[in-house]
Amino acid sequence: MFNREECTEVKERILNEARELFIKNGYKGTSVRDIAKASGTNVAMVNYYFQSKYNLFEIVFEETLDVFTKRIFETISSDLPFLELIESWIHTYYELLFEYPQIATFILNEVSLNPEGLTNRIKKRNPYNAFTKIEERMEEAIQKGIIRETPAADFLLNVLSMCMFPFMFGKMAMTLMEIPQSLYNELISNHEKYVIEFTLNALKPIDYTTTSHNK
Structure with a gap:
């Protein structure tokens, strides 16, 4: 399991990559899978931290x-x-x-x-x-x-x-x-x-x- 510091780092990484992808591709052009791949996580982790796209x-x-x-x-x-x-x-x-x-x-x-x-x-x-x-x-x-x-x-x-x-x-x-x-x-x-x-x-x-x- 991740400790609190690692959890914060993962959340920030997901958010930063999501921000870049939304700017580049828009909401419809960005999938949770795209965000997971760019942030080095997986779909389950993205959904765990943020619930949904x-x-x-x-x-x-x-x-x-x-x-x-x-x-x-x-x-x-x-x-x-x-x-x-x-x-x-x-x-x-x-x-x-x-x-x-x-x-x-x-x-x-x-x-x-x-x-x-x-x-x-x-x-x-x-x-x-x-x-x-x-x-x-x-x-x-x-x-x-x-x-x-x-x-x-x-x-x-x-x-x-x-x-x-x-x-x-x-x-x-x-x-x-x-x-x-x-x-x-x-x-x-x-x-x-x-x-x-x-x-x-x-x-x-x-x-x-x-x-x-x-x-």
């Missing part, structure tokens, strides 16, 4: 979600000028989703299978703080004439949708376009620039003089 993935997801929310909130809370802040915010999303691609897939799965559980996970991390920060900065920018009048909730949903969608449906997009992962990653990198430009242009104040002249 789903439980393992939950642990990895919780860790990832902590990193994700922490870095997003740090970006939103920075003292950057507003438009630079938005650009940095979008870049952080892309940077994190490239680093932790499994998070988009897990969110998509949870939306379908366990929406209440996903909601509770997110609520635990108090997303209202981030929303309030964005709302405050937007109101300040509107008052200064830096951006047009824009509902904060709509703006937030637009940014989240544009950033998350390419990662959530990456596999399907690659299949439809018949391109490899490397080429799709390049496409997504370029898409980040488009999302930033599109978002900043959408925030620009309306030039009523130009609009009247065009009429």
Whole structure:
């Protein structure tokens, strides 16, 4: 039998290998047998320590979600000028989703299978703080004439949708376009620039003089 120290080492090894495999192959593309082989254990040991593949993935997801929310909130809370802040915010999303691609897939799965559980996970991390920060900065920018009048909730949903969608449906997009992962990653990198430009242009104040002249 393993002593406590050896048990801890085995659990950590299984978790570390599972994390790497989930990042590389996603939840569906990773089996308990794959995790056991990579960690130098066996299926029975993986199930003994973690009960199921789903439980393992939950642990990895919780860790990832902590990193994700922490870095997003740090970006939103920075003292950057507003438009630079938005650009940095979008870049952080892309940077994190490239680093932790499994998070988009897990969110998509949870939306379908366990929406209440996903909601509770997110609520635990108090997303209202981030929303309030964005709302405050937007109101300040509107008052200064830096951006047009824009509902904060709509703006937030637009940014989240544009950033998350390419990662959530990456596999399907690659299949439809018949391109490899490397080429799709390049496409997504370029898409980040488009999302930033599109978002900043959408925030620009309306030039009523130009609009009247065009009429």
